[in-house]
Amino acid sequence: MKIHIQSKTYPAVGKAAVKAAIADFALDLNAGEFVCLVGPSGCGKTTLLNILAGLDKDYQGEIGGGQPPKIGYVFQNPRLLPWRTVRENIELVLAEATPASTVDALLDAMQLTSVQQVYPERLSLGMSRRVAIIRAFAVNPDLLLMDEPFVSLDAPTARQVRELLMQLWQQRPHRVLFVTHDLREAIALADKLVFLSASPMTVVRTLTVPIARNKRNDEAAVEAFRQQLKQDYPDINVLL
Numbered sequence: 001m002k003i004h005i006q007s008k009t010y011p012a013v014g015k016a017a018v019k020a021a022i023a024d025f026a027l028d029l030n031a032g033e034f035v036c037l038v039g040p041s042g043c044g045k046t047t048l049l050n051i052l053a054g055l056d057k058d059y060q061g062e063i064g065g066g067q068p069p070k071i072g073y074v075f076q077n078p079r080l081l082p083w084r085t086v087r088e089n090i091e092l093v094l095a096e097a098t099p100a101s102t103v104d105a106l107l108d109a110m111q112l113t114s115v116q117q118v119y120p121e122r123l124s125l126g127m128s129r130r131v132a133i134i135r136a137f138a139v140n141p142d143l144l145l146m147d148e149p150f151v152s153l154d155a156p157t158a159r160q161v162r163e164l165l166m167q168l169w170q171q172r173p174h175r176v177l178f179v180t181h182d183l184r185e186a187i188a189l190a191d192k193l194v195f196l197s198a199s200p201m202t203v204v205r206t207l208t209v210p211i212a213r214n215k216r217n218d219e220a221a222v223e224a225f226r227q228q229l230k231q232d233y234p235d236i237n238v239l240l
């Protein structure tokens, strides 16, 4: 899937001037490819994801070339409806004819079967994030967008959610665009890393992660590649 956003500006409002948010973003995303976007705070990642999700249509560029892609979106905030149970929150995005077994399998994969009748207020943040991940996978998307889905989780919970996500993704390898500020996390998850400039956003560099997927839990290999990147590309420290 070819994505090329040539420009995105926010219009002037009151005393605020026109704001250029994206100067140029181009990426070719292969089927089943997991790409991490790494860039400084405020560089325009959420703006980009909102365009890709079809939530913002005021831009110059092209996405996919044909029909708009079907999108799954995991927001930073899980955005669950508080008056619906876990299961109902997932079922909301599905066609009525979808067999119950589809939801059963996803709940099982994310270890949430036992809380499927619970309301969101009773869930921990890690559980809510797992529900949001299920909801995004459930639509069988052409492109799965994830905006820092592990932010503000404690380290063991983040690790657990990350491992469950990767198990699920390996069963259902959708194209993923995953935003993170954490280079170690990006290396551990991605096939490809895309480094972004400060606002207005451009692609600074695209790199392939040269570590086999089944070895990706090897923290020594991930750390060694992180150190190598920082040595080879000193500007990475500025970009994070």
Ligand SMILES: Nc1ncnc2c1ncn2[C@@H]1O[C@H](COP(=O)(O)OP(=O)(O)OP(=O)(O)O)[C@@H](O)[C@H]1O
Residues within 6 Å of the ligand: 010, 011, 019, 020, 021, 040, 041, 042, 043, 044, 045, 046, 047, 048, 199
């Ligand atoms: N509605 C808006 N109007 C004007 N400027 C905006 C608007 N939304 C975002 N911006 C600006 O566009 C730039 C990109 O914002 P965006 O939220 O996409 O960045 P981000 O990389 O997602 O940030 P963060 O990493 O902090 O989540 C920022 O300078 C921001 O202030």
